[in-house]
Amino acid sequence: MDARVHSLALACKGFLDDEEGLRLHALAREAAALGPVLEIGSYCGKSALYLGSGAKAAGGSLICLDHHRGSEEHQRGEEYHDPDLYDAEAGAVDSLGHLRRALRQAELEETALLLVASSTSAARLWSTPLGMVFIDGGHSHEAAHADYEGWAHKLLPGGILAIHDLFPDPAEGGQAPIEVYRRALESGDFAPLPTTKTLGVLRRLG
Ligand code: MG
Secondary structure: OOHHHHHHHHHOOOOOOHHHHHHHHHHHHHHOOOOOEEEEOOOOOHHHHHHHHHHHHOOOOEEEEOOOOOOHHHOOOOOOOOHHHEEOOOOEEOOHHHHHHHHHHOOOOOOEEEEOOOHHHHHHHOOOOEEEEEEOOOOOHHHHHHHHHHHHHHEEEEEEEEEOOOOOOOOOOOOHHHHHHHHHHHHOOEEEEEEEOOEEEEEEOO
8 A cells, every 4th residue: 555645544533443444455456446446434534545545556436425424423422523523503523524635635536436425315326336345334233234235235246345343242342233244144145255353354246
C-alpha cells in the first residue's frame, strides 16, 4: 500500500485495526478487477482509504455507501458519539465532510463514488454486479441482516464478502456481525477464507 495513503488511513477517525485495513486493501486490489467494490458504513473514510487505494491499483472503483447520520452508537449521549461530527443546525451527526476530506487528501476522488443513502434504499435500486462487499454499517441485528439480504446476492461468482466486528465471545462485542457471517456460511453460497482479527472473509461460489 502507498505509504502516504497508509499514513492518512492510520490518522483517520474510525474503528478499524491496521492489520484488518491492510487485509481489506489486498482483497480490494484483487476483487476490483472482477467488479466494483462496495463498502457499507464509510463514516469518516478510514476503511475507504484502504479499500479505495486497492481498487485504484487495480483500475477499479469503490462505492462508499453511508447515510452519514451515524449508527446507533454514534448518536448524542451514546458510547461512540464524537462532538466533532455533530451538526448543530441539523441536530444530527454528519460525517460526510470528513469522508470527502479523507478521499481528497488520498487522491481517491476519481476512484470512490459516494452513495449517501440508507443501505436498504440503495440496495433496492442497485443492479450492477459487485466484485466485493464490505459490511460495516449499523451493528443492530436488523441493520446487519438487512445489509446481508440487500447486498450479498449482488456479488459476482468469485467475489469477496467481508464482514467487520466478528466477536465469537459475546462478552467482547455485539453478535449481529458474526450471526451474518454464520448465515453466509450456512447459505452454501460462500466459502470461508482466513479471518484477520475481527474481519471475516468469504468468497462467493460460482
Ligand atoms: Mg466496524
